[in-house]
Amino acid sequence: QVQLVESGGGLVQAGGSLRLSCAASGRAFSSYVMAWFRQAPGKEREFVATISWSGGNTYYADSVKGRFTISRDNAKNTVYLQMNSLKPEDTAVYYCAGIRSGSYYSRTRSSEYDCWGQGTQVTVSS
Numbered sequence: 001q002v003q004l005v006e007s008g009g010g011l012v013q014a015g016g017s018l019r020l021s022c023a024a025s026g027r028a029f030s031s032y033v034m035a036w037f038r039q040a041p042g043k044e045r046e047f048v049a050t051i052s053w054s055g056g057n058t059y060y061a062d063s064v065k066g067r068f069t070i071s072r073d074n075a076k077n078t079v080y081l082q083m084n085s086l087k088p089e090d091t092a093v094y095y096c097a098g099i100r101s102g103s104y105y106s107r108t109r110s111s112e113y114d115c116w117g118q119g120t121q122v123t124v125s126s
Contacts, residue, residue, distance in 0.1 A: 002026035009120030022096030038092035059106035
């Protein structure tokens with residue numbers, strides 16, 4: 001399994017932008033389907049976005065579609081989440097997740113991933 005470490009979180013005003021990074025250590029990163037999830041206080045962890053091995057396929061939660069962009073750089077073993085037009089309701093701990101799989105489909109459940117980072121806090125002020 002790869003080890004995942006998120007970075008890039010912080011405090012931003014509504015309407016602002018942040019870019020999260022998730023660095024993976026270990027081999028075969030390019031064989032992993034990757035995703036971002038988030039968890040707000042008192043709420044369940046929810047799916048944000050997922051990306052296929054090459055980056056050619058992506059899928060987003062309706063709540064972030066058109067505002068967030070997931071991407072990856074396999075040469076750098078890193079997956080990104082560009083977040084624009086941030087809203088206070090985007091405030092959460094953001095987690096990077098991965099699964100090594102020979103098939104790609106839009107995995108939106110946290111149970112479908114077996115590698116997780118420690119999370120990075122994103123706070124959007126109004």
